[in-house]
Amino acid sequence: MKKTQIIDRSRDEHFMREALALAAQGAALGEVPVGAVLVQDGQVIGRGFNCPISRHDPSAHAEMVAIRDAALQVQNYRLPGSTLYVTLEPCSMCAGLIVHSRIQRVVYGATEPKAGVAISRGQFFSQDFLNHRVLVEGGVMAEQCSEALSEFFRMRRLKARGGDAVTSLDG
Numbered sequence: 001m002k003k004t005q006i007i008d009r010s011r012d013e014h015f016m017r018e019a020l021a022l023a024a025q026g027a028a029l030g031e032v033p034v035g036a037v038l039v040q041d042g043q044v045i046g047r048g049f050n051c052p053i054s055r056h057d058p059s060a061h062a063e064m065v066a067i068r069d070a071a072l073q074v075q076n077y078r079l080p081g082s083t084l085y086v087t088l089e090p091c092s093m094c095a096g097l098i099v100h101s102r103i104q105r106v107v108y109g110a111t112e113p114k115a116g117v118a119i120s121r122g123q124f125f126s127q128d129f130l131n132h133r134v135l136v137e138g139g140v141m142a143e144q145c146s147e148a149l150s151e152f153f154r155m156r157r158l159k160a161r162g163g164d165a166v167t168s169l170d171g
Contacts, residue, residue: 009140011042012085012107012137012140013140015044015083015107016085016087016107016109016140016141017141018035018037018085019035019037019062019085019086019109020035020087020109020141020144020145021035022035023049023062023145023148024148025049026049026050026062027148029051029054030053030054031049031050031051031053031054032050032149032152033049033050033087033148033149033152034061034062034086034087035047035048035049035062035087036048036062036063036066036085036086036087037084038067038069038070038079038085039082039084039085040070040074040079040081040082040083045069045070045073045082046066046068046069046070046071046073047065047066047069048061048062048063048064048065048066048067048068048069049065050062050065051065059093061091061094062087063086063090063094064093064094064097066084066086067079067084067097067098067103070082071101078101078102079101079103080102080103080104081104082101082103082105083103083104083105083106083107084103084105084107085107085108085140086107087108087109087110087145087148088110088116088145089108089110089111089117089118089119089138090106090112090116090118091112091117092115092124095117095124098125098134099130099131099132099134100132102132104135105134105135105136105137106125106134106135106136107137107138107140108136108137108138108139108145109138109141109142109144109145109146110142110145110146110149111139118136118138119138
């Protein structure tokens with residue numbers, strides 16, 4: 001008998017909003033606004049946002065930080081039955097960690113056309129050589145997740161040109 005997982009869209013949106021709040025924390029520090037939360041049995045067990053600049057650590061992506069936090073919280077390097085909510089499609093580095101951590105499901109917001117490996121630059125999670133299968137769902141609150149990134153880079157470009165960081169409501 002095949003095990004079926006019931007997807008609860010309102011639950012997914014609830015946790016994605018938490019990931020977006022973490023992304024905003026990262027943006028406030030000058031980091032690219034990507035946030036992640038890891039959930040097990042309905043409880044957040046790990047949180048993270050992008051912080052490679054402030055930590056001087058190229059591996060400090062939101063997913064990595066959240067997974068490390070969760071592993072410490074539960075005192076286990078395996079996180080079976082958990083769901084990772086992340087505002088941006090994972091890269092290859094993060095996808096590898098997701099598999100090794102035995103995360104059950106990944107839910108992401110915006111696609112990442114340059115480096116995303118769930119669908120944008122390949123379908124990493126469906127590769128035959130993997131010893132663990134991860135369920136993947138993209139596009140949850142994609143518009144809000146994309147907007148957070150677009151606004152961050154728009155403000156960065158404006159600042160680089162010496163423009164005023166204050167914006168009008170009509171954009």
